[in-house]
Amino acid sequence: MTASHLWYQSSNPQGPVTVILGSSLGTDRAMWSEQVELLPREWNVVPFDLRGHGLSPLSPQTPTIDDFADDVVSIADELGVDRFAFCGLSIGGVIGQSLAARYPDRISSLVLASTGLTILTRQGLLDRSARVLNEGTAWIAELSAPRWFTDRFRADHPDVVRTKMQHLRRMPARAYSDACLALSEFDGHVIASDIVAPTLVLAGDQDLATPAAGSAELAKAIAGAELRTLPDSAHLCNVEQPELFTDLVREHVEAHR
Incomplete structure (x- = not known):
């Protein structure tokens, strides 16, 4: 299915609960495969590909984080869903902050994973964007593997790691660069007080x-937010700890449906 230019999957369009899943930079909707399997079957679970990621085409111009958030609303509109839960990881969590701050009436509950009020530094993101455009994404894949996954997970699940890195190596350099540029302009400090979703x-x-220190700062900045730390997991904690991650998401969404 597509919402304007985005590719997404909808597990149960008539479900009483809709959860939209926003992926990490350099991944696609496949990173949520275990959540799609483990969340309640009666729910409508909707992972999507960011612009330029997976099957979603490149943006005509460099998008902002607000543009990415507007994309989520366009998916909900196409599904005919007024209120929905959103779970985003990394840049997906940054998108979730913009989404909840700007569309408070649309968000029933919010899960922000492996993210912060900012990610990296502005200059670090600008440098990364420029290097990816000049050299491609192979080098960032080599850098990302030990950051996305713990040593133990990489040793026990080399096939999973290999698949994720192959996707990152194949993705358009401009898609990765665009996302870095979008992140470089985002500062969650200025909108955290506008987030009212649980x-x-x-x-x-x-x-x-x-x-985790950045996650703690994020939780402190959002009124009433709860912070949970997942053991034995790195950046893609939903992949490394799928049962625990999914249980926490399910409990939170269920409590605020």
């Missing part, structure tokens, strides 16, 4: 990409 913040205890 919020759960999830952090991997071994996340080097978005350290």
Whole structure:
């Protein structure tokens, strides 16, 4: 299915609960495969591909985080869903902040995983964007593997790691670059007080990409937010701890449906 230019999947369009899943930079909707399997069958679980990721085409111009958030609303509109839960990881969590702050009437509950009020530094993101455009994404795949997954997971599940890295190596350099540029202009400090949706913040205890301290700062900035730390997991904590991650999401969404 497509909402304007986005590719997404809808597991149960008539379901009483809709949960839209926003992926990490450099991944596609397949990163949510276990959540799609483990969340209640009667729910409508909707993973989607960011612009330029997976099957979604490149944006005509460099998008902002607000543009990515507007994309989520366009999916909900196409599904005919007024209120929905949103779970986003990494840049998906940044998108979730914009979404909840700007569309408070649309969000029933919010899960922000492996993310923060900012990600990296503005200059670091600009440098990464420029290098990816010049050299492609192979080097960032090599850098990302030990940041996305713990040593133990990489040893026990080399096939999963290989698949994720192959996707990152194949994705258009401009898609990755555009997302870095969007992140470089985002500062969640200025909108955190506008978020009123019940919020759960999830952090991997071994996340080097978005350290748990940043997740704690994010949870403190959003009124009433709850922080949970997942053990033995790095950046893609939903992949490393699928049962625990999914249980926490299910409980939070169920409590605020």
